[in-house]
Amino acid sequence: MRYLALACAAAVAALALNAAQAQGETAPRTAPRTGQTAPELQRGKAVFAHWCAPCHATGAGLAGTMSLEAKYDGSVPAALEDRTDLQPAVIGYFVRTGVAWMPPFRPTEISDDDLAALSAYLSAPLADRGAHAPLLADEMVRARGSEQ
């Protein structure tokens, strides 16, 4: 009897939780953006870094970025910080009601003022947003700098 080592996506997905996920799932990386963030957008960027980046940053293997890549198939950027079509009302809707397995976020987590700042950041011109928000761990690694 000969078995073929097929990488059947459906079966692998079905077994993802019992066999532990294989690594290697990657979302397309967005070209790094440089530059300073406009002062009036700093608070919104900090909100994004704290609450959104863990799933929606530009790095590989993040659930939110991977999901949006699959959903839009490249017709819009997978990373939220690269989107130019997001309006504050849409951002507010998704934050407070969630979507798919993204849960809603409560005002004790993202206050209404923070939500307004976040919306301003994600709807500002790209040039004003400055560099992408880092993942917390990456930020901490960089902060350690020469300690490595």
Added chain:
Amino acid sequence: MSVLPPDLDEAGFATFLEQLRGAVGADWVWSGEADMFPYRDSFSPVWNTGEERHASAAVAPADVEQVSEIVRIARRHRVPLFPISTGKNFGYGGPSPNVNGSVVLDLKRMNRVIEINEARAYALVEPGVSYFDLYREIQERGLKLMVDCPDPGWGSPIGNSLERGVGYTMPHFRDHFGAHCGMEVVLPDGEVMRTGMGALPGSDTWQEYPYGFGPDPAGLFAQGPFGVVTKMGFRLLPLPEYYRSGMISVPRRADFAKLVDHVNYLSDSGLIGEVEFGSPLSALMGDPQFLALATKTGGPSNAEMDAAAEAAGLHSWHVELQIFGPEATTLANWNYASDRILSDIPGAIAIAGDHFPLPATDDQLDNQTQPYRSSIKRRRSLGVPSLGAWKIVRDDGHVGFFPVLPRTAEAVFEMQRVLGDAMKEFPTLPPFFNALTMPLFWHTHTFQMVFAPSIKHDDPAHNAITHAAMKKCVAVAAQHGWGDYRAAPIYQDDVSDTYGFNNHILRRFHEQLKDAIDPDGIIAPGRGGVWPRRFRS
């Protein structure tokens, strides 16, 4: 869907809310359908059905004094409170309560890292502190400490440990409740109590000796409805100097027995951290013929599985080891582990993996350079919180059943067969239990397996299947001595029912305690299957 607290009318509810506003300020009280939407369990398999549990309001105190005042107000009005810390208990109920109309006591605003002691390796935190927050505090202060975090990392040390959640580093830190040391609790009458050495005025060992003197009630507050935990201490792992990994594979199905025994010895001796078991044969699951074999009723024989492995040129099992410590001792531990296993299991192969000093670099955290295909989530293994593992979620979420089983291959194979056969009643669900289903070595001294069927907000038929499968899985597992370790409110009574030794004396004991200190059920009635007299009927 707007609901009222039990036994309270609209006018009484309005008065109650007004008193809450007086205690915490009008900005920190919410009610009404729109404001309460984020307090629903978005992973609920009974989403939009009559079984879904809805809170009537939410209140967010800023400090322990406000928690006490809220509890006293709730006691006067006989309104159940449902405490949450960060509210991210997804798969186990999220922020939703056991009792319809409960008021969520949202502790997210209480987010102070009160103390981190590097030399004595502990932290004292409030409920709203997330793993991200604690990690950031440690990093920004340059402290040589490691947090054992679950995945995802947006939950809180207090919430996760009170759920008896688990992590991924060394054995005694993976059991998050076991790694706690000292707590402060607001009791159902509003009094503030401290456990262990926290009860001794002037003590400086609250986070170092958990017991103090006399009975230690700390366990009552984990998965229990006896108080609101407002502070909690945690033992932290001194940041290891070095990390080393490696993989050992064994050829035959029956070799798993010896492999497990060796891993148990290595873990119990403190020589290794969390391990990931796996099977190279998982690569064959896309082949319908092999899939049929692996999910065969009654389970395949060892000979059938060995023949399949041999034909594919694959080993049957592997285990990924992770070792922490000084560089020299990690190398010695790896050499010892591989020598021990290879000398006992013919045909076993050891492959040395990545090794590097800690803290890790970005690339090391990404775990892309192993000389073998790795299942290790490096960030969580190194105590770096992330949401990377969130990508395992399918559809709109899932619910989890994680039966506890002995650390033996015999038990693993039996659970594969028994629950695999039982779940054939639900053919539209993935075959979570099959001949390759691996145990998870999360808790210090037991294995668990995972059953986590998905939910879909717009597919009640699918959700009904998930719901029925969950209940059946709990029941069938219990018939074989396997119990769940943690459950969403909608399953807590089912799970509690299975812990029925001596006519449910454990639950009756808890009920006696509940009746004595909280007869009206102010604190999370029903949590952990413990109901006060008021709600038992």
